[in-house]
Amino acid sequence: MRAGEARLAIDCGSASTTAVVAWPDGRWLPLMFDGEPALPSAVLLSGDGNVLTGHQAWQGAATDPQRFIPAPRQSPEQQLTVADVAVDPLDLVAATLRRVAGEAQRVVGSVVEDVRLVVPAGWGPRRRTWMRHAAHRAGLPQPRLIEAPVAVAGHLVAAGVQLPVGSFIVVCDVGAGAEVSVLRRGPAGFEVLATLADPAAGGTAIDEALAATLDEGSPADGDGQRWALLASVGVAKQALADRVAVTVPLPQGSAVVLNTGLLEQAAHPVLHRVAQLTTETIAAAEINATDLAGVYCVGGVARMPLLEKALTETASVTPTLVPDPATVAVRGAADAGAADAAAVGPPVEVPVPPVRRAVAIAVPGLASLALIWQYFLTAEYNNGSRILRGYHYWVLLNWGELAMAAVLALLACLAAGTVLGSLIAVHSPTSEIRSEGGKVSVGILAAVSLGVAVAGLYAVVASQYFRLPMGGFLRWALWPITPIVLMAVAVAVVAARQWRAPHGGWSALLTVPTGSVITATAGMLLIQYSLTAARRPHLVLWIDIAGRIGGLLLGVGVVMALVTPLVFRLILATPLALIAAAIVSWQASGILAVFYAIAVAVWWAARLWTRIVRPATPTPSRQAQVAMPAVDPPPRGGG
Known part of the structure; x- marks a missing residue:
């Protein structure tokens, strides 16, 4: 067996790093560091500029805490200062990876050329590139992520x-923090449908809670003793997997007994949050718990029986503990079939929208066609006709109807944004576009482009059909949709940069309330009918009533787009509907259409703010799904 055939897989986590070497014949070997399969990710920057890694770093933390960095895997934008000296986090992560590479070379006998790095599913292009740079700085070959x-x-x-x-399936990865992902198996690989992360829902938070409990009677004096206490707590927590109670030495020289009761008390709120995260992720993937083929728990905290209880009671799922949960991810990355499939990217299949989503796409599309059809059909020609134009030829048009047709065409395209993203990803060679965040972002941008193109097409065709200058048609077709376009582009930027899946999933976010679309469209159709119908004496009253009803419906449609609670709708609908009904006329039809376009733009802005930027119930997963831990992890507690 040639050494060059070996594969090196590394899982560089926030709290610990694991690595395995595997060969094509199925043999694999975990790399050992100081006699253990997990290397603490912490580093210590010594005064002479050397970087100590693993247990050596934790040992030095007690005497030199100012130079200790427990979690060097920082955000690319974050600045790091050690002893008043700016430090590049890449150098610190590279030190750990360099030690892994050296151990792999010692085991294999030569440099391993095939390297795979395990990364969180929620990481975007910037963090993935940052990790590649760290591997390059460590002297590793170009890795597969x-x-x-x-x-x-x-x-x-x-x-x-x-x-x-x-x-x-659901993969519930609970290590230093928690990341829950919903995956679908395609013909040649797995696709991540949704992923949510919470750095405060893992082993780090549990260790911090235990340390705080044990430290109440005899508080630690300084950061050095705090790191020593966290190290002891991390070891004790692992030991409780096989024992009822263990003795934990305190930095002051005394000792306390840590039992399973205290551990469960500290872990209960953390693991309850993991269960909530699981429920949110399943909802974001737009499936039900009954659709799952399995829920699999991995990570250093997965062995805790309380996790299974929390998932069963809160998320209503029955989890399965994967054997050797702390190393299953790195072993999967090292596996020849799984790694190759992941490296080239799983095939992206275009999802078939369920009936509810299909209706949300079809309703605004059909409404737009109905409005533009009536717009052409009911135009009133003066001083000639479309074919034989006379002197001072002009056409009486309902500009509001053109504006609403353009708005609804854009809404129909946006409702199909996730489908458009999947269609583009099928033919894209770029792996970032094949990710869920990339598909959503590209799909929204494609939907915006298509919607603007349709609106522009309406204007161009109308200009040519009526043989009038194009300027007025373009103004009424494009300007009303501009605020909506800006809001949609903002959502696309959020999806691409930080991948914040809103509650209910992206398809639900991109869909304007169907009731508002139907009501407003019916209102504008009735208004145009009342303005253009032949006013025979016995029909005048009914035609006027139809126009007022149309104004009422359009006002109600505006309110339905602005607010959701029924009470608020009732309060706002009455005055706004009456005003809309009172001003129905040729001149006011354009104003009413602009009101509806503004209402839709406000609806988009509210969704962007309440569901992505500032969720109604703030959770770490929604605020920053791939944020680094806010507290410093212990050496082995996070897994």
């Missing part, structure tokens, strides 16, 4: 778990 839940799913299939094509 494999998403952690995809690696876990690939390992499950390789281990014989029956997951048929088209099935959905």
Whole structure:
């Protein structure tokens, strides 16, 4: 067996780093560091400029805490200062990776050319590029980046778990923090449908809570003693997996007894948050718990029985603990079949929208066609006709109807944004576009482009059809949709840069209330009928009533777009509908259409703010799904 055939897989986590070396014949070997399979990710920058890694860093933390960095895997934008000296976090992560590379070379006998790095599924292009730079600085070959839940799913299939094509699974990864992902198996790989992360829902938070409990009676004096206490708590927590109670030495020289009761008390709120995160992720993937083929728990905290209880009671799912949960992701990345499939990217299949989503796409599209059809059909020609124009030829047009047709065409395209994204990803060679965040972002931008193109097409065709200058048509077709376009582009930027999946999923976010579309469209159709119908004496009253009803309906449609609670709708609908009904006329039809366009833009802005920027119930996963831990992790507690 040539050494060059070996594969090196590394999972560089916030709290600890694991790595395995594997060969094509199925043999694999975990790399050992100081006699253990997990290397603490912490580093210590010594005064002479050397970087100590692993347990050596934790040992030095007690005497030199100012130079200790427990979690060097920082955000690319974050600045790091050690002992008043600016430090590049890339150098610190590279030190850990360099030690892993050296151990792999010692085991294999030569440099390993095939390297795979496990990364969180929620990481965007910037963090992935940052990790590649760290590997390059460590002297590693160009690595393949494999998403952690995809690696876990690939390992499950390789281990014989029956997951048929088209099935959905949840990977609940609870290490230093928590990341929950919903995956769907395609014909040649797994696709991440939704992923949510919370850095405060893992082993780090549990260790901090335990340390705070044990430290009440005899508080630690200084950062050095705090790091020593966290190290002891991390070791004790692991030992409680096989014991009822363990003795924890305190930095002051005394000792306390830590039992399973205290551990469960500290872990309960943390693991309850993991269960909530699981429920939110399933909802974001737009499936139900009954659709799942399995829920699989991995990570250093997965062994805790309380996690299974929390998931069963809160998320209403029955989890399965994967054997050797702390290393399953890195083993999956090292697996030949799983890694190769992940490296080239799973095939992206275009989803078939369910009936509810199909209706949300079809209703504004058909409404737009109905309005533009009536717009052409009911135009009133003066001083000639469309073909034989006389002197001072002009046409009486309902500009508001053109504006609403353009708005509804854009809304129909945006409702199909996730489908458009999947269609583009099928033919894209770029792996970033094949990610869920990339698909959503590209899909929204494609929908905006298509919607603007349709609105422009309406204007161009109308100008040519009526043989009039194009300027007025373009103004009424494009200006009303401009605020909506800006809001949609803002959503696309959020999806691309930080991948914040809103509650209910992206398809729900991109869909304007169907009731508002139907009501406003019916109102404008009735208004145009009342303005253009032949006013025979016995029909005048009914034609006028139809126009007032149209104004009422259009006002109600505006309110339905602005607010959701029924009470607020009732309060606002009465005055606004009456005003709209009172001003129905040729001149006011354009104003009413602009009101509706503004209402839709406000609806988009409110959704962007309440569901993405500032969710109604703020959670760490929604605020920053791939944020680094806010507290410093212990050496082995996070897994």
